[in-house]
Amino acid sequence: xxxHYPNKEAALLPILHLAQKExxxxxxxxxxxxxxxxxxxxxxxxxxxxxxxMYNRKPVGKYHIQVCANLSCSLLGAGSLIEYLGGKxxxxxxxxxxxxxxxxxLVQCLGACEQxxxxxxxxxxxxxxxxxxxxxxxxxxx
Amino acid sequence: xxxxxxxxxxGLENSHQIDVYIEQDGYRAVKKxxxxxTPETILDLVKAANLRGRGGAGFPAGxxxxxxxxxxxxxxxxxxxxxxxxxxxxxxRYLMTNVPHLLLEGIIITxxxxxxxxxxxxxxxxxxxxxxxLEQAIAEAHAQGYLGNNILESGFDLEVYVHxxxxxxxxxxxxxxxxxxxxxxxxxxxxxxxxxxxxxxQCPTVINNVETLANVPSIILKGAGWFCQQGLPKxxxxxxxxxxxxxxxxxxxxxxxxxxxxxxxxxHAGGMKEGKRLKAVIPGGMSSPxxxxxxxxxxxxxxxxxxxxxxxGSGAVIVIDEETSMLDVLKIITDFYSHESCxxxxxxxVGNPWIRKIVHRLCQGIGGPDDIDNVRxxxxxxxxxxxxxxGDAAAMPILSLTEKFREELIxxxxxxxxES
Numbered sequence: 358x359x360x361h362y363p364n365k366e367a368a369l370l371p372i373l374h375l376a377q378k379e380x381x382x383x384x385x386x387x388x389x390x391x392x393x394x395x396x397x398x399x400x401x402x403x404x405x406x407x408x409x410x411m412y413n414r415k416p417v418g419k420y421h422i423q424v425c426a427n428l429s430c431s432l433l434g435a436g437s438l439i440e441y442l443g444g445k446x447x448x449x450x451x452x453x454x455x456x457x458x459x460x461x462x463l464v465q466c467l468g469a470c471e472q473x474x475x476x477x478x479x480x481x482x483x484x485x486x487x488x489x490x491x492x493x494x495x496x497x498x499x
Numbered sequence: 500x501x502x503x504x505x506x507x508x509x510g511l512e513n514s515h516q517i518d519v520y521i522e523q524d525g526y527r528a529v530k531k532x533x534x535x536x537t538p539e540t541i542l543d544l545v546k547a548a549n550l551r552g553r554g555g556a557g558f559p560a561g562x563x564x565x566x567x568x569x570x571x572x573x574x575x576x577x578x579x580x581x582x583x584x585x586x587x588x589x590x591x592r593y594l595m596t597n598v599p600h601l602l603l604e605g606i607i608i609t610x611x612x613x614x615x616x617x618x619x620x621x622x623x624x625x626x627x628x629x630x631x632x633l634e635q636a637i638a639e640a641h642a643q644g645y646l647g648n649n650i651l652e653s654g655f656d657l658e659v660y661v662h663x664x665x666x667x668x669x670x671x672x673x674x675x676x677x678x679x680x681x682x683x684x685x686x687x688x689x690x691x692x693x694x695x696x697x698x699x700x701q702c703p704t705v706i707n708n709v710e711t712l713a714n715v716p717s718i719i720l721k722g723a724g725w726f727c728q729q730g731l732p733k734x735x736x737x738x739x740x741x742x743x744x745x746x747x748x749x750x751x752x753x754x755x756x757x758x759x760x761x762x763x764x765x766x767h768a769g770g771m772k773e774g775k776r777l778k779a780v781i782p783g784g785m786s787s788p789x790x791x792x793x794x795x796x797x798x799x800x801x802x803x804x805x806x807x808x809x810x811x812g813s814g815a816v817i818v819i820d821e822e823t824s825m826l827d828v829l830k831i832i833t834d835f836y837s838h839e840s841c842x843x844x845x846x847x848x849v850g851n852p853w854i855r856k857i858v859h860r861l862c863q864g865i866g867g868p869d870d871i872d873n874v875r876x877x878x879x880x881x882x883x884x885x886x887x888x889x890g891d892a893a894a895m896p897i898l899s900l901t902e903k904f905r906e907e908l909i910x911x912x913x914x915x916x917x918e919s
Binding site: 427 | 584585587588624660662663666668679683684700819828832835838839
C-alpha cells in the first residue's frame with residue numbers, strides 16, 4: 358500500500374480505511390499506531406480522522422445504515438423513510454441499537470440519485486426504497 | 500447525427516470485463532495511439548476537438564495538458580477525479596461500473612501524451628464496490644500488457660492506482676483532491692501555482708474528470724472533426740446527463756451537447772411522475788442556479804446555461820415538482836454546504852452555518868420576510884470571497900432560489916408561522 362506513493366504520509370487514508378475495516382472504528386490508540394507506522398505526528402492523523410465523515414470515531418453496529426438525506430432522495434420521501442427506520446429500529450439518527458446490530462446515520466448525497474431514495478448498509482447500496490422494501494432488506498440480514 | 504460513445508456498452512452483459520470489452524473493439528484506441536501517433540499529434544487532436552471538461556468547470560482538456568511544463572526533472576502525475584460528490588451526479592459511477600476499461604484507455608492515452616508514468620484514480624470512499632471493480636480492471640489490463648512496463652512493446656510504462664476518499668465533498672475540488680491524496684485534510688490550495696506546474700507531491704499534475712478521459716479514445720479513433728460534429732462546434736461530443744427527482748424514468752442519458760433540457764426531461768426521462776407538475780429544475784448539480792419551469796427550453800451546453808445565469812456543471816439534472824416547498828429545498832441546500840465547508844475561509848465557514856440557522860428558523864415559521872434578505876446578504880458575502888469554488892457553489896443556488904421564489908418562500912413562511 359505504501360509502495361503506491363512516493364512518500365509514506367500519502368498512505369494515510371488507505372491505512373485508516375484498512376484499520377476501520379479490521380476494527381470497525383478508529384480509536385485514539387489506532388491513531389497513535391498509524392502515526393508510528395507512517396512516521397507522522399498523532400495530531401496529523403487525528404486531524405485527518407476528524408475531517409472525513411467516513412471514519413467512525415466510536416464503534417458502530419454490525420450493520421451501519423447510512424441514509425441519504427440530500428435533495429433527490431428527499432424529493433422522493435427520504436424524510437418519512439428516515440422516521441420509519443428510526444421507529445423500526447428504535448433509535449434516532451446517530452445512534453446504535455442496544456444489541457449493537459444497527460447504527461443509523463444520515464449522510465449527504467451517495468451518488469445514486471437515480472435510485473432515490475437510497476441508503477447504504479456497510480458498503481452495499483440499496484435504492485428505490487419504500488417501507489416494504491426496507492422491511493425485506495432488514496429481514497434478510499443475519 | 501450523433502452516436503453513443505460513452506454508454507453504448509451500458510447494459511451489455513459483463514461489459515466491465517476486458518475480454519468482452521476487447522470484443523467490442525476495446526483498446527483499439529490505445530493500440531493506435533501508441534503505435535501510430537506521437538504525443539504531440541495526440542495533444543493537437545484533443546486541442547482541435549476542444550474536449551471540454553465534464554467535471555463541472557468545463558475547461559478544455561487539451562489546453563490543460565498543454566500547461567504541463569516540458570523538460571522538468573520531476574515525475575509528473577495524472578489524477579483522475581472520480582470523487583463525484585456534487586448532489587445529483589451519478590454519471591461517473593455508471594462509466595466506472597459498466598466500462599472501467601474505457602476509462603483506463605483514456606488514462607493510458609492521456610499519460611502517453613503528457614509523459615506521465617503514474618496515475619491515481621481518486622474515487623469517493625462510498626463507491627467501494629466501484630473501486631474494487633476498477634482494481635479488477637487494472638489487474639486485467641496489466642495481465643494483457645496494457646499497463647505496466649513497456650506497454651504493447653512501445654517502450655511506454657504506466658502504473659494506475661485506485662485511491663479511496665473518505666467522505667468529503669470538498670475533495671472534488673482539484674487542489675483539495677491533491678491534499679487528500681497526499682494524506683491530509685482536504686483543504687484547497689491557493690492558485691497559482693496551478694497543479695499543471697506544482698501539483699501532487701509538488702510535481703506537475705494533470706487532473707481530469709472520469710467522463711472527460713472516457714471521451715479521449717473516440718477522439719483518437721474518429722478524429723477531432725468527427726468529435727466536433729457531435730454536439731456543438733465549440734463544445735463537441737456527447738455528455739452523460741444524470742436525471743433524478745420527480746421524473747418517470749430517472750437515470751443516465753447520453754446526448755449531444757446542446758440538446759434541449761425540456762426534451763431531456765419530458766422525452767428521455769419520460770416526463771413528470773404521474774399527477775405531478777413541474778416547478779423547477781436544477782440543471783447541473785446542486786451548486787447550479789435553479790431554473791423555473793418556464794426557463795427550461797434551453798440547450799444543454801456551457802455557454803447557453805451561462806447566458807441563462809445558471810451552469811451546466813456536472814450535467815446532473817434534478818427535477819422538482821409543484822408540491823415540493825422551495826423552502827424545504829433551500830433548507831437541504833443550506834444543510835449541505837454548511838456541512839461540507841472545509842472551514843478554511845471565514846466567509847464560507849461562518850456564513851454557511853449562519854444561513855442554515857436562519858433557514859431552519861424560517862422552516863419552523865420563525866422570522867419574517869427580511870430574513871430572506873439577510874440570507875441573500877450573507878450569501879452575497881460568501882460569493883467570490885473564498886479560496887475555492889465551494890463558496891460560490893453555496894452562494895449561487897441560494898441567491899437564485901431566493902430571487903426566483905421569493906414570493907413562495909414568504910407564503911410558506913406565513914403558513915408555517917400560523918401552524919406553529
